[in-house]
Amino acid sequence: MNDKEDFEFDEPPGRSVPSPWSHISAEQWQDWRWQAANRLRTVEDFARILRLTPEEIAGLSSPERFHVDVTPYFASLMDPDDPHCPIRRQVIPTQLEMVPFDAEMADSLNEDAHSPIPGLVHRYPDRVLMLVTMQCASYCRFCTRSRIVGTTDHTPFNTELYSRQLAYIAAHSEIRDVLISGGDPLMMSERVLEHLLQQLHAIPHVEVVRIGSRTPVFLPQRITESFAAMLAKYHPLWMNIHFNHPQEITPEVEIALARLANAGIPLGSQTVLLAGINDCPNIMKALMHKLVKNRVRPYYLYQCDMVHGAGHFRTPVAKGLEIMESLRGHTSGFAIPTFVIDAPEGGGKVPILPNYLLSMSDTKVVVRNYEGFITAYTQPRHYEPHNPETCPYCQELAETGAQSGVSAVLSGRVREVAPAGWYREHARRGNAQ
Numbered sequence: 489m490n491d492k493e494d495f496e497f498d499e500p501p502g503r504s505v506p507s508p509w510s511h512i513s514a515e516q517w518q519d520w521r522w523q524a525a526n527r528l529r530t531v532e533d534f535a536r537i538l539r540l541t542p543e544e545i546a547g548l549s550s551p552e553r554f555h556v557d558v559t560p561y562f563a564s565l566m567d568p569d570d571p572h573c574p575i576r577r578q579v580i581p582t583q584l585e586m587v588p589f590d591a592e593m594a595d596s597l598n599e600d601a602h603s604p605i606p607g608l609v610h611r612y613p614d615r616v617l618m619l620v621t622m623q624c625a626s627y628c629r630f631c632t633r634s635r636i637v638g639t640t641d642h643t644p645f646n647t648e649l650y651s652r653q654l655a656y657i658a659a660h661s662e663i664r665d666v667l668i669s670g671g672d673p674l675m676m677s678e679r680v681l682e683h684l685l686q687q688l689h690a691i692p693h694v695e696v697v698r699i700g701s702r703t704p705v706f707l708p709q710r711i712t713e714s715f716a717a718m719l720a721k722y723h724p725l726w727m728n729i730h731f732n733h734p735q736e737i738t739p740e741v742e743i744a745l746a747r748l749a750n751a752g753i754p755l756g757s758q759t760v761l762l763a764g765i766n767d768c769p770n771i772m773k774a775l776m777h778k779l780v781k782n783r784v785r786p787y788y789l790y791q792c793d794m795v796h797g798a799g800h801f802r803t804p805v806a807k808g809l810e811i812m813e814s815l816r817g818h819t820s821g822f823a824i825p826t827f828v829i830d831a832p833e834g835g836g837k838v839p840i841l842p843n844y845l846l847s848m849s850d851t852k853v854v855v856r857n858y859e860g861f862i863t864a865y866t867q868p869r870h871y872e873p874h875n876p877e878t879c880p881y882c883q884e885l886a887e888t889g890a891q892s893g894v895s896a897v898l899s900g901r902v903r904e905v906a907p908a909g910w911y912r913e914h915a916r917r918g919n920a921q
């Protein structure tokens with residue numbers, strides 16, 4: 489707005505270097521390369537800054553555990569004496585991580601089956617998920633891609649693979665939205681990331697690119713002014729950032745978010761509902777409020793996936809409904825995410841909502857609000873239905889391939905959607921005994 493604010497914005501955050509790292513200069517502490525190179529991994533690393541519990545020592549020592557790496561910055565937010573600290577629990581394993589549960593799956597979203605090219609998940613007709621790296625700034629214990637993330641051996645991301653992914657996108661003109669994820673795309677070399685953005689930008693039918701990242705939370709120092717300026721060259725570029733707890737939003741993170749928002753990048757958040765971390769309407773509301781204060785629009789709240797290692801983080805679905813009930817009406821509409829189950833077997837994201845629709849007649853729709861107040865909307869007596877025959881948008885859709893699914897049943901384009909084998913099973917006429 490004015491010179492003074494610009495000046496303050498460029499000041500480094502007031503927090504000094506945290507005490508376990510007091511031998512480090514403030515410049516080094518603010519340097520994302522130093523942060524990335526000095527991540528904590530072993531029992532010895534963590535024992536220097538925390539009073540580890542036997543469960544954490546067992547988790548960190550297990551040869552089967554998922555990859556561990558924590559930036560000194562994120563580790564500095566941990567409570568050294570409280571093993572329930574929400575920051576600590578998200579990134580330090582316990583032996584519970586190794587305990588299988590009955591419904592778990594390795595690839596719980598069946599992404600591999602939807603991948604025409606390694607790392608490219610084409611689940612929805614008009615958009616693709618483009619995985620570009622398996623590295624993250626730190627590793628969430630409940631990672632949905634723990635089968636491949638943190639390793640270098642499973643999916644070899646290199647120039648040749650990126651070219652194949654880009655060629656597929658270029659060859660499929662129905663793809664208008666590309667979601668770059670991983671791993672964490674913001675942990676790639678800036679040169680490689682910019683090259684990918686350039687190439688996607690050059691494909692005429694790609695209308696929007698989004699990046700999914702947790703780097704602004706684990707390593708906010710990475711979001712330098714020049715990095716944000718590089719991203720801003722590739723608009724329309726959106727970004728979804730993974731936030732789970734209000735304590736993650738520190739002064740450093742606020743600066744990173746301001747840099748991204750000032751670069752014109754619309755910011756969204758994705759949150760995973762986690763037992764013992766954010767399974768509380770009040771924690772969740774505090775998180776949503778802190779996000780919108782920082783120009784981040786809550787996007788999705790995820791039911792925890794049925795993935796190996798995440799069993800002890802799962803909550804009943806009802807907890808998510810309770811949280812949604814506590815948000816709608818009680819806070820700004822734009823502070824409310826959509827609660828979804830990412831359905832197993834590649835079913836995709838399914839929204840789950842408390843019931844607000846109580847009943848209906850041909851004239852009335854009875855609804856209840858967040859307070860339990862019940863009233864009716866009176867439906868119009870006369871309604872001139874929309875005419876797809878004279879609507880240019882409907883006509884265009886009819887030419888370029890109409891929508892399928894329940895929407896097609898509603899429009900009358902198809903009469904029914906039937907499960908596989910349904911007709912055979914019901915073709916009983918003539919077979920009567």
Ligand SMILES: *Cc1c(COP(=O)(O)O)cnc(C)c1O
Pocket residue numbers: 609610611612615616617667837
């Ligand atoms: C989440 C996801 C998307 C994007 O879904 P939106 O609802 O558009 O955000 C696309 N592809 C896959 C495979 C996904 O998991």
